[in-house]
Each structure stands twice: as structure tokens, then as C-alpha cells.
Amino acid sequence: DGGITQSPKYLFRKEGQNVTLSCEQNLNHDAMYWYRQDPGQGLRLIYYSQIVNDFQKGDIAEGYSVSREKKESFPLTVTSAQKNPTAFYLCASSIEAAPGTEAFFGQGTRLTVV
Amino acid sequence: GNSVTQMEGPVTLSEEAFLTINCTYTATGYPSLFWYVQYPGEGLQLLLKATKADDKGSNKGFEATYRKETTSFHLEKGSVQVSDSAVYFCALSGGWLTFGKGITLSVRP
Numbered sequence: 001d002g003g004i005t006q007s008p009k010y011l012f013r014k015e016g017q018n019v020t021l022s023c024e025q026n027l028n029h030d031a032m033y034w035y036r037q038d039p040g041q042g043l044r045l046i047y048y049s050q051i052v053n054d055f056q057k058g059d060i061a062e063g064y065s066v067s068r069e070k071k072e073s074f075p076l077t078v079t080s081a082q083k084n085p086t087a088f089y090l091c092a093s094s095i096e097a098a099p100g101t102e103a104f105f106g107q108g109t110r111l112t113v114v
Numbered sequence: 115g116n117s118v119t120q121m122e123g124p125v126t127l128s129e130e131a132f133l134t135i136n137c138t139y140t141a142t143g144y145p146s147l148f149w150y151v152q153y154p155g156e157g158l159q160l161l162l163k164a165t166k167a168d169d170k171g172s173n174k175g176f177e178a179t180y181r182k183e184t185t186s187f188h189l190e191k192g193s194v195q196v197s198d199s200a201v202y203f204c205a206l207s208g209g210w211l212t213f214g215k216g217i218t219l220s221v222r223p
Contacts, residue, residue: 004157033210042203042215043158058210090157097209100146100165105157 002027006091006106013085013113021076021109023091029104031097032074036060037088037108046089049074050097078111085113116141116212118204123217127194135189135217137178137204145206147171147180147187152201152216161189161202194221 004025013019025032031050035043045058049068063082068074074093078085088110092103121136139147146165150158162171167182178189187204199221204214 006157031210035213040215043211043213045210045212048210092158092211099144099207099209100163101207102148102160102163103207103211105150105159107157108155 004091004093004104004106006089006109008109009107011109011111013111015113016080018080019078019085019111021078021089021091021111023074023076023106025072025074025091025093025104027093027104028071029093029095030071031094031101032068033092033094033103034058034064034066034074034076035090035092037090043090046076048097085111087111116145116206116208118206118212118214120204120214120217124220125217126220126222129196129221129223130193131221133189133191133194133198133219135202135204135219137187137189137214139185139187139204139206141185141206141208143208145208147178148205148207148211149176149178149187149189150203150205150213152203154200158203194219196221196223 007022033048034046047066049055065077091106094101094103117140148163149161162173164171164180170179203216205211
């Protein structure tokens, strides 16, 4: 089955530690995205990538980093510089980053920093 | 920049009631408009979309019409079911998706 796999589903980390969230897709999509979801805030774009080896900052990129070394993979690192990292993180992909293009989402990773 | 505004929630309805969830947008150019649905603990699923003015998207009894003159994309369903309980997001695409804050719908038997 084609789709997007995020792992793990739940993640706990101590304050001050970096943590990497995994996102893999087998849809052969060029574009991939990371969103953060907080209660009452909707989804906010962290980073997006239109093609391998290229990525752009979204609205809330501070304290996060990404890489896109392979078409199917777009890992997100939450660094210790992110002031409030506890949230639900969603990865998505689309055929291309163009208007009208449907995005497909993974099941999300809930990160809790204690 | 692009933005999406959804009506405040949550919304609680009885089964078979009529549903309207309001969505308005601000955008440059001619964005595509989407409704996504999120069930508890899951990611988002596309519910319906419209790519140009006056288009009507429909799926599973839900409908929404792209109204350029009022910059709106309101979601409607004639008769809701308990299984429709979820969070609904309006979004626009000018390359990547910009989302509204979402609204929680609870349908009671």
C-alpha cells in the first residue's frame, strides 16, 4: 500500500535534547512538508521541500531543521532551541508543490518534552 | 499573505441535523480550496476540493462551493451521522497548504 509513514507515534524527550522525527513516503511524490498542530491553532508550516536536496522555511522554522537527501525521506529534527516543542507533528507529501495539488498526510507523531 | 478563517467551535449537533461550517479566505491569485477531516489521534484526510471559482466539491454527502465574490468555501451536509464526529479544517493552496484553525464537530445519537 502506498502512503506516508511517520515514526514513532509517541515520543518523549527530556528538555534540552535534540530529537528527530521520521517521515517516509512511497508515493513517488516530489514535494514533502512538515506541519505542527497545537490545540486551537490549526496546522502551521514548519518546512517544505519541493525536490531532493532542496528545502525552504515555513512560517515557524525557528528551532527546527530538516534534510532531504532522498526523495522518499524528509526527517525533522526538533532542536533544543525550540522553546515549546511539545506538539503533534504531521508530515505530508504531494506530487508537486503547486496550487490544486492534494496533499497526503501521515498519522502524526506526538512529541512530549518533559 | 494567504490566510483562512473558520467559524469558532466546537459544534454539537443531533444525528440527522443540517451542518454548515463557515470558511473564508484571503489570498493573492487564484488558490485552490480544500476541506480536510481529522479523526481522533490520526492525520488528515482530504474530504473535498475545488480548484476554481463556482466549482462545487462533494464527497460522502458533504458539499462546498468556491465563491470568489465572497471569498468563501462553506462546508455543508444535509444530515449528519455520529460517524461524522471529527475535526474539520478548511485550507487553501498557493503551492503549499495554509490551514484554518479547525473546528470540532460532535454528533450525538
